[in-house]
Structure formats: C-alpha cells, structure tokens
Amino acid sequence: MRIELPEILETIRMTEVEHFDIRTVTMGINLKDCISDSLPKLKNNIYEKLMRTAAEHVATAEKVEAQYGISIANKRISVTPIALVGDGYYAEDFVEIAAVLDKAADNLGVDYLGGFSALVQKGFSKGDLSLIRAIPEALTSTKHVCASVNVATTKAGINMDAVYLMGKIIKETAEKSADADGVGCAKLVVFANAPEDNPFIAGAFHGISEPDVVVNVGISGPGVILRAVKEAWHTDFPTLADHIRRMAFKITRAGEFVGRKVAELQNIPYGIVDISLAPTPMPGDSIADILKAMGLEDVGAPGTTAALALLNDAVKRGGLMASSHVGGMSGAFIPVSEDQGMISAARAGHITLEKMEAMTSVCSVGIDMVAVPGDTRAESIAGLIADECAIGVSNNKTTAVRIIPVPGKGIGEEADYGGLLGIAPIMPLSKIDNSHFIHRGGRIPAPVKGINN
Amino acid sequence: MSQLNESEIRRIAELAVRQLQGQATPANVEKVVREAISRMAPKGEASSAVNPERMKNVPFSAPAKGARIILTAFGTNSIGILAGLTAELAALKCDIVDLSQKIMQDFFTIMILVDSSNSDVPYEEIRERMARVGETFNLKVIVQHEDIFKTMHRV
Structure with missing residues (x-):
C-alpha cells in the first residue's frame, strides 16, 4: 500500500499548523479493591494501587507520541467514584482521601485526576453526602483532583435535593478559593446522565461497570475541522457536512490508533474513543470559530444552534465509521473560558446563558466554564442546573454545568485562570426569584421517555 | 504473552490457601502461587496485567520487523541537503524504499x-539523529512510523 505525498503533507499540516493533537489519554483505574474499615489503610491502598497501576502511563504515552509524531496534550487518570470507595467515612476523612489522590497524581506526573465523585440521581448514601460536603475543602486544598456529582438520569429523574445542595456547594467552593477568582469551581461538574467512560476532565470518573484498568481517549482537532469548514465556504449544507465528516474520520482514526497503542504497550484493555471536539484557549483551536466559518457573524446569532447541531452530527458520522468503540461524551464542547471565540462572543455580549442552554440540546454538555457574578444566589445556580438536567433527562443525553460565581466580581469584569482554563468574562444570570420552586425538595419524576421497556 | 490479571492471581491465591489449610503462612501461599503462575506463563514472562516489574521491560521502541518510517523534511533549499539526509540514513543502516522531493521557490520539501x-539503532535515536542533521541545514525534520498515515488516510 503506497502512501501518497499529499496524505503525508496533510498529516504534517494537521499536527504542525492546525494544532491537531490527542486531547487526552486517560487511564481509568478501579479503586473498589482498596476499600477498608481503617482510614490509614484505605489511603495507603489507594496510593499503592495508583502508583502501581499508572507507573508507566505518562512514559508510555510519551513514547507513542514520539513514534507516530502525534502529540498527546494531556495524560490523565480517572478513578472509581470516591463516594463509593470511602462510603461510611466523614467529610473530613474525604478531604484526606483527596489529598492522597493529589499526591499520587503529582508523583505520577499527570495534570488532573478525576473521580472525586458521587452518583446521587436517586438519593444520597452517607458516603455520598460526606463526599459532597468535602468538595469545597478538597478542591481548595488539592491541585490535581477534580470532582463531579451526577444528580439526574433519564431513568431516575432529577434529584432536586442534590441540585439545591450543589448550588450551595458551588457557592462555598467559589468562596473558599476567592483569592483565585473561585478557581475551585473549574474542577467541579454537576451532571445529568454522566457517562462512565468519559476521558475528559473535570467530569471523568471510572464507572462501576468498567474493567479493573482501561485506557480511554479523547480526541481534539477544532483547528483541522475549521480548515475543512473554511474550504467548504461556497458549498451547500450537504457538502459542508461531508467535509466535516471526512475530517472527523481522520482525527478519530488517529485518536483510536494512539489509544490502542498506549493500551497495548501497557498490556491493559483499550476502552473507547470520545469523539468530542474540545477547544483550548489557543488561537485557531476554537469551536466558536468553526460556527463562524459556517457563515455566522458571531456565536449567538440566530442559527447558532442549527450550526452546532450540524457540526456535532457530522463529527459523529465520521467518528463512528472510524472507531468500533465510541463512548464518553462524544459531542462538541462549548466552554466559554477555554475557547477564544466564545470568550470574545461573551465579551461582546453576543452569547448569553439562555442561548447556551439552547445549544446544550445539541452539544456535548452545555453550561461549561461560565463565570457569573459573585453575588449570584445558590437558588439561581440550582435553577440553572435543574434546567440543564431537564434537557438531559428529557432528551436522554448527557448535560452538565460547570459554573463559577466569581467572588467579589460582577458584570463587565473577567476572571483570568491562565493556561488551559483561560479567561472567563462574567455573564449575567437571571435574578428572577425561583426559591419556592427550588426549596420544594424531593425528586422530579423520571420522564415517560425513561420507561422504555 | 500470558495475561494473568489481578483477579486471576487472587483466585489462585485463594485456591492455594484452601489447599494448604493449616500450613497457609504467607510464605507458603506465595510459593504455591508462584508455582501455579509459572506453570501457566511461558518462562521468562511476568504475568500480572498491571505489574510494574513487567512494565519496565516493555519494548516500546523496538521497531518491529519490517517497520517502515516516514521522514518528512522541509525548509529553505541549500546545497547538500539530500546528501546529508541520505548519508545519515545509510550510517543508521536504514534502507530507502521510496523518495519524493520538490523545490518550490527555494522552499524544499522531501x-x-x-x-x-x-537498523540496530533504537527508534528514538534515529529520530534524534535525523533531527540533528536537519538542524545543520535549517530544516524541520519529522520522523513518524508509517502506520499513523495508513490509519488516518485508509478505510
């Protein structure tokens, strides 16, 4: 089989000019076998298992990068939801467990470790509640640990007690890290229908039905999709979709290939490739720019949701053909602070939370890395979470909220988190009172759609 | 390669404890388990799916037989580029199977x-040495295993 020169040059252009990389290779590690009735022993078990299992993860990924000339931006770890591993312990114990996870992540050389998580869509166990209460302190006192809480599913409905509690926890987390513009909240995701094999931080955790160890991959590549869309400037929609689909095929194949190699070399099973398009704050690595290249003046223009739907579907078509195991989120991410185009749209007031809520229905998660004024009430945040959950639950899809009420700041100001987290212009969230609705308590029943047997 | 994972090892250990009954000291159990594993695994190969000892020996970079590498280089044209690159490849005992070169307005691509x-030189070293040759000519040299192109551009 002869490889043609244009194909080689295209690959080089993708990696060298268009920032094509594999966004993350995430090793999922089961910690259920670490459970112990003694806290020091539990902590030791977790540390030992992580150090033993992931010892070669970063080094292996780096070897694969060198061999195939495709860079892997992040090497990460996800673990069994810690509420399960530490059930029975108190909140202060969970803070200690978070410290152990942080130490292991540090020594293993990974930037983030996901799985300080609880699944409470139907109700809380004692461990779930303790873990959630530990989140503000755990996220403030650690560097690498990420937390997520699943509060709703299509089968169980929406746990509104958890939604309200998370509204308060988000406020508390922001206030604890007030000196850094509430950065703790950037490591905290509230989910509906959370996937168990998601490789993307901050929402990654190693689901309870997963094997002992597994490698999952998240692709990237807004830059190459942007080029494909630009090349299709004068075409109609079917041709535009075709351009995106073909490019998505190539980047997914690269992602799948790299993931399989990393798994194979460590002799552990390969899980899935998550075909989400994930932006970074780097110029040219933006989802918003893709939507603009389709013919919108800016994100937020009427037609934005349709453009995103087209993009998302075309990426899936290419990706599904390219990989036998597609999983995780597999949709486009539209984080505000991590996407240059979204940042400028938010600054100009072109994109609003209401429009983003609409976009949620056709993208990967929804309200992601959004900063709101520091005086936003917990009930308002809870209401936003409930709305996002309703979209997820009713449409049988994953939705999520990662929101930062920036302490002491208001509309017109910005929070700069630096690096991958980027800059978040503070966006207005409606102040219309919803407290009676949020305070009702209990669970919003599962939709008829969830009863499908 | 044998693929014993932790749960299999645990199962063997439990079996050994049952067999040994009263004499199940840690040392005895370990001995029986070791024997069981060595019966299952071919000699010289460690077993656990997540054994760090074994991981140390993973031959990441040993090029498989018939491994083909694609070297791409581009930059401003100058005399001796091709000679420099091919001489180094020859020194590395790398066989050139195919070559395509273009010069467009002083811009050199190969x-x-x-x-x-x-070649008995590890892949990493080939990569490094070729990059160094590139530097002397002000070229960007990219060395990649052929499989990535096959994967991305062929169904």
Missing part, C-alpha cells in the same frame, strides 16, 4: 520512506 528493520 518525503523519504525508510525501512528500518535492519
């Missing part, structure tokens, strides 16, 4: 398909 199966 693609060389290399068979490295006769």
Whole structure:
C-alpha cells in the first residue's frame, strides 16, 4: 500500500499548523479493591494501587507520541467514584482521601485526576453526602483532583435535593478559593446522565461497570475541522457536512490508533474513543470559530444552534465509521473560558446563558466554564442546573454545568485562570426569584421517555 | 504473552490457601502461587496485567520487523541537503524504499520512506539523529512510523 505525498503533507499540516493533537489519554483505574474499615489503610491502598497501576502511563504515552509524531496534550487518570470507595467515612476523612489522590497524581506526573465523585440521581448514601460536603475543602486544598456529582438520569429523574445542595456547594467552593477568582469551581461538574467512560476532565470518573484498568481517549482537532469548514465556504449544507465528516474520520482514526497503542504497550484493555471536539484557549483551536466559518457573524446569532447541531452530527458520522468503540461524551464542547471565540462572543455580549442552554440540546454538555457574578444566589445556580438536567433527562443525553460565581466580581469584569482554563468574562444570570420552586425538595419524576421497556 | 490479571492471581491465591489449610503462612501461599503462575506463563514472562516489574521491560521502541518510517523534511533549499539526509540514513543502516522531493521557490520539501528493520539503532535515536542533521541545514525534520498515515488516510 503506497502512501501518497499529499496524505503525508496533510498529516504534517494537521499536527504542525492546525494544532491537531490527542486531547487526552486517560487511564481509568478501579479503586473498589482498596476499600477498608481503617482510614490509614484505605489511603495507603489507594496510593499503592495508583502508583502501581499508572507507573508507566505518562512514559508510555510519551513514547507513542514520539513514534507516530502525534502529540498527546494531556495524560490523565480517572478513578472509581470516591463516594463509593470511602462510603461510611466523614467529610473530613474525604478531604484526606483527596489529598492522597493529589499526591499520587503529582508523583505520577499527570495534570488532573478525576473521580472525586458521587452518583446521587436517586438519593444520597452517607458516603455520598460526606463526599459532597468535602468538595469545597478538597478542591481548595488539592491541585490535581477534580470532582463531579451526577444528580439526574433519564431513568431516575432529577434529584432536586442534590441540585439545591450543589448550588450551595458551588457557592462555598467559589468562596473558599476567592483569592483565585473561585478557581475551585473549574474542577467541579454537576451532571445529568454522566457517562462512565468519559476521558475528559473535570467530569471523568471510572464507572462501576468498567474493567479493573482501561485506557480511554479523547480526541481534539477544532483547528483541522475549521480548515475543512473554511474550504467548504461556497458549498451547500450537504457538502459542508461531508467535509466535516471526512475530517472527523481522520482525527478519530488517529485518536483510536494512539489509544490502542498506549493500551497495548501497557498490556491493559483499550476502552473507547470520545469523539468530542474540545477547544483550548489557543488561537485557531476554537469551536466558536468553526460556527463562524459556517457563515455566522458571531456565536449567538440566530442559527447558532442549527450550526452546532450540524457540526456535532457530522463529527459523529465520521467518528463512528472510524472507531468500533465510541463512548464518553462524544459531542462538541462549548466552554466559554477555554475557547477564544466564545470568550470574545461573551465579551461582546453576543452569547448569553439562555442561548447556551439552547445549544446544550445539541452539544456535548452545555453550561461549561461560565463565570457569573459573585453575588449570584445558590437558588439561581440550582435553577440553572435543574434546567440543564431537564434537557438531559428529557432528551436522554448527557448535560452538565460547570459554573463559577466569581467572588467579589460582577458584570463587565473577567476572571483570568491562565493556561488551559483561560479567561472567563462574567455573564449575567437571571435574578428572577425561583426559591419556592427550588426549596420544594424531593425528586422530579423520571420522564415517560425513561420507561422504555 | 500470558495475561494473568489481578483477579486471576487472587483466585489462585485463594485456591492455594484452601489447599494448604493449616500450613497457609504467607510464605507458603506465595510459593504455591508462584508455582501455579509459572506453570501457566511461558518462562521468562511476568504475568500480572498491571505489574510494574513487567512494565519496565516493555519494548516500546523496538521497531518491529519490517517497520517502515516516514521522514518528512522541509525548509529553505541549500546545497547538500539530500546528501546529508541520505548519508545519515545509510550510517543508521536504514534502507530507502521510496523518495519524493520538490523545490518550490527555494522552499524544499522531501518525503523519504525508510525501512528500518535492519537498523540496530533504537527508534528514538534515529529520530534524534535525523533531527540533528536537519538542524545543520535549517530544516524541520519529522520522523513518524508509517502506520499513523495508513490509519488516518485508509478505510
């Protein structure tokens, strides 16, 4: 089989000019076998298992990068939801467990470790509640640990007690890290229908039905999709979709290939490739720019949701053909602070939370890395979470909220988190009172759609 | 390669404890388990799916037989580029299978398909040495295993 020169040059252009990389290779590690009735022993078990299992993860990924000339931006770890591993312990114990996870992540050389998580869509166990209460302190006192809480599913409905509690926890987390513009909240995701094999931080955790160890991959590549869309400037929609689909095929194949190699070399099973398009704050690595290249003046223009739907579907078509195991989120991410185009749209007031809520229905998660004024009430945040959950639950899809009420700041100001987290212009969230609705308590029943047997 | 994972090892250990009954000291159990594993695994191969000892020996970078590498280089044209690159490849015992070169307005591009199966130099070193040759000519040299192109551009 002869490889043609244009194909080689295209690959080089993708990696060298268009920032094509594999966004993350995430090793999922089961910690259920670490459970112990003694806290020091539990902590030791977790540390030992992580150090033993992931010892070669970063080094292996780096070897694969060198061999195939495709860079892997992040090497990460996800673990069994810690509420399960530490059930029975108190909140202060969970803070200690978070410290152990942080130490292991540090020594293993990974930037983030996901799985300080609880699944409470139907109700809380004692461990779930303790873990959630530990989140503000755990996220403030650690560097690498990420937390997520699943509060709703299509089968169980929406746990509104958890939604309200998370509204308060988000406020508390922001206030604890007030000196850094509430950065703790950037490591905290509230989910509906959370996937168990998601490789993307901050929402990654190693689901309870997963094997002992597994490698999952998240692709990237807004830059190459942007080029494909630009090349299709004068075409109609079917041709535009075709351009995106073909490019998505190539980047997914690269992602799948790299993931399989990393798994194979460590002799552990390969899980899935998550075909989400994930932006970074780097110029040219933006989802918003893709939507603009389709013919919108800016994100937020009427037609934005349709453009995103087209993009998302075309990426899936290419990706599904390219990989036998597609999983995780597999949709486009539209984080505000991590996407240059979204940042400028938010600054100009072109994109609003209401429009983003609409976009949620056709993208990967929804309200992601959004900063709101520091005086936003917990009930308002809870209401936003409930709305996002309703979209997820009713449409049988994953939705999520990662929101930062920036302490002491208001509309017109910005929070700069630096690096991958980027800059978040503070966006207005409606102040219309919803407290009676949020305070009702209990669970919003599962939709008829969830009863499908 | 044997693929014993932790749960299999645990199962063997439990079996050993049952067999040994009263004499199940940690040392005895370990001995029985070791024997059981060595019966299952071919000699010289460690077993656990997540054994760090074994991981140390993972031959990441050993090029497989028939491994083909694609070297791409581009930059401003100057005299002796091709000679420099091919001389170094020859020194590395890398066989040139195919070569395609273009010069467009002083901009030099080359693609060389290399068979490295006769080379005893590790892949990383080939990569590094070729990059160094590139530097002397002000070229960007990219060395990649052929499989990535096959994967991305062929169904």
